[in-house]
Amino acid sequence: MSAAENSEQHDIDVSLVKKDFPILSTQMNGKRLVYLDSAATSQKPVQVIDAISNYYRTFNANIHRGIYKISEQATEEYTKSKDKLAEFIGAKSYQEIVYVRNTTEAINLAALSWGEANVNKGDHILITQMEHHSNIVPWQMLAQRKGAVLDYVALNGDRSALDQESLEKQLEKNPKILAVTHASNVLGTINDVKAITRKAHDRGAVVLIDGAQSCPHMPVDVRDIGCDFFALSGHKMLGPTGIGALYGKRDLLAAMEPIFGGGDMIRSVGFQTHTWNDLPWKFEAGTSNIEGGIGLSAAIDYLNGIGMKNIRRHEVEVTRYAMEKLGGIRGLKMYGPDIDHMESRGGVISFSMEGAHPHDVAQIFDDRGIAIRAGHHCAMPLVEDVLGVGAVSRISFYIYNDKNDADAAVDAVGEVKRVFKLQ
Ligand SMILES: Cc1ncc(COP(=O)(O)O)c(C=O)c1O
Structure with a gap:
């Protein structure tokens, strides 16, 4: 066994x-x-390595486009991996799972799409002093583009956790978004993201959780947390590199614009206009990281098995x-x-x-x-x-x-x- x-x-x-x-x-x-x-x-684990190898050896084909057996199999396995990830993090369905390269790209997607449409001059964006650069730089870039103000929740006296008073004080500025890490990659600190999300929602903020260091190591339930977005990387949870995900609540994702255009993300294209595909595909232009999805699927099976x-x-x-x-x-x-x-x-x-x-x-x-x-x-x-x-x-x-x-x-x-x- x-x-x-x-x-x-x-x-x-x-x-x-x-x-x-x-x-x-x-x-x-x-x-x-x-x-x-x-x-x-x-x-x-060998289970992940074998799943990727098996895909290339036995059913390598592009997804969504082929009317032949191995393309259908690749499409099915790829979509199944989204179902699995949705269940793994407590999302309602695969439609709330956008595949990206990694946590960094997930946060950038949120900042470029949701941020571009919702953050304006003078608005506040709130992050914390314990963030990875992935959860700092995209918000700095958004703030610079928009003329918004980037604020930070400070750490407590012994620099081991977020300072609750600082959090309350910063939330009084009614930030448009609070982006916070679930677990710090330096301090090891696990933040009580459920309580933080509740407080931020009370002030009308949208909440993004950086789950790069939590999702591989503990049970995660995005609906229990109540967050609007959750970002993760497959390579930190036994999966291959080049696959990660942005979870977003369905209504939020539905209202957001894609940041890349091309094949697969459209329903129809004319000489001057196009219409977008359904969720989550409208955010996934071009050929997907099929082996990544299949490898991540095997990684989730492995984690669930333990x-x-x-x-x-x-x-x-x-x-x-x-x-x-x-x-x-x-x-x-x-x-x-x-x-x-x-x-x-x-x-x-x-x-x-x-x-x-x-x-x-x-x-x-x-x-x-x-x-x-x-x-x-x-x-x-x-x-x-x-x-x-x-x-x-x-x-x-x-x-x-x-x-x-x-x-x-x-x-x-x-x-x-x-x-x-x-x-
Ligand atoms: C807390 C945290 N957020 C984000 C990232 C970025 O992850 P990736 O490089 O997979 O995008 C890391 C990577 O170490 C991390 O530890």
């Missing part, structure tokens, strides 16, 4: 999971690969274990919610070490076959201006990581201390 065939509440058998991920039995720098960079991109609650519980356990160990190391500072607040923390641990640059730390990890990331993590305003450091090192866990992997990271920190002769 593969690791993904038992979704009942259970502990994840990581040794079984690891077997599904071919790359995890390879080596890096002559050492067993310990992959601790899933916040950047996840590894792919169960999102089990995944969340497992990551909390491994993260807590790692934090306990790292917490005992002199000169090591971790960011984000502390160990007593695991309910509002994901499997991301960013840290600094006194006397060692984060890039040197990552290099020493690399020498030991351990993949971590160091830098500003595409969150320069947060890392540089709010945390006041140029860079941090970041460990991030997923379903294929266990306490042994956490121990490997802790040992590597010991090596950093030896190399730099730190106390």
Whole structure:
């Protein structure tokens, strides 16, 4: 039985999971690969790799246009993947799922289409100080185009969560839109997006949630959250690169204009005019990322097979274990919610070490076959201006990581201390 065939509440058998991920039995720098960079991109199970390979080997054809068997099969599998994703995040139907390349493109689509039509000179756009560049730059660009004002919800005193007073204060400006991350890729903080959405709706704002770091790691229900838009990336949730989605409430998407024109997004075209296709196809001009949809479909099957609650519980356990160990190391500072607040923390641990640059730390990890990331993590305003450091090192866990992997990271920190002769 593969690791993904038992979704009942259970502990994840990581040794079984690891077997599904071919790359995890390879080596890096002559050492067993310990992959601790899933916040950047996840590894792919053989089920996803095989689904993509099977598509190319047995029914590769363009979708929507062919009146022959394999084109119909490709169309069916591609559409089925949208049904699956809709169910996975609690959307009403595939019509609310627009496929894009990634979270970045999803947010840009919302800013370019909904934003262009609804944000005007002097309007306020609200984001937060813990956003990834993907959820900053599109809104800066919109604000610049429109002469709108971009405001930020500040972080609290210990810089681990959003400051509720700041949120309330910024909402008093009646922003047109609030765009906020569900889970921070630097702090690990999980925001209470349901409560935030309710507050923003009370002030008449439309709400977009950046789900890049939540959707792969915990159950997500967009209808329960109540958000208007939700953005996600397939490559962070065991799927291939180049496929992501913008969820939008049907009425909102129906009222929005496409940003690209071309084949597939039209119902009819004349010499001077055209009419648009139905949702969600009117936003998907040109040949789609068919293999991406099929791979994402297999990824969702895999995640469902293990169960999102089990995944969340497992990551909390491994993260807590790692934090306990790292917490005992002199000169090591971790960011984000502390160990007593695991309910509002994901499997991301960013840290600094006194006397060692984060890039040197990552290099020493690399020498030991351990993949971590160091830098500003595409969150320069947060890392540089709010945390006041140029860079941090970041460990991030997923379903294929266990306490042994956490121990490997802790040992590597010991090596950093030896190399730099730190106390
Ligand atoms: C919180 C957050 N938002 C957005 C993104 C952008 O994702 P992508 O590069 O897949 O568009 C990332 C990627 O790391 C992220 O962590």
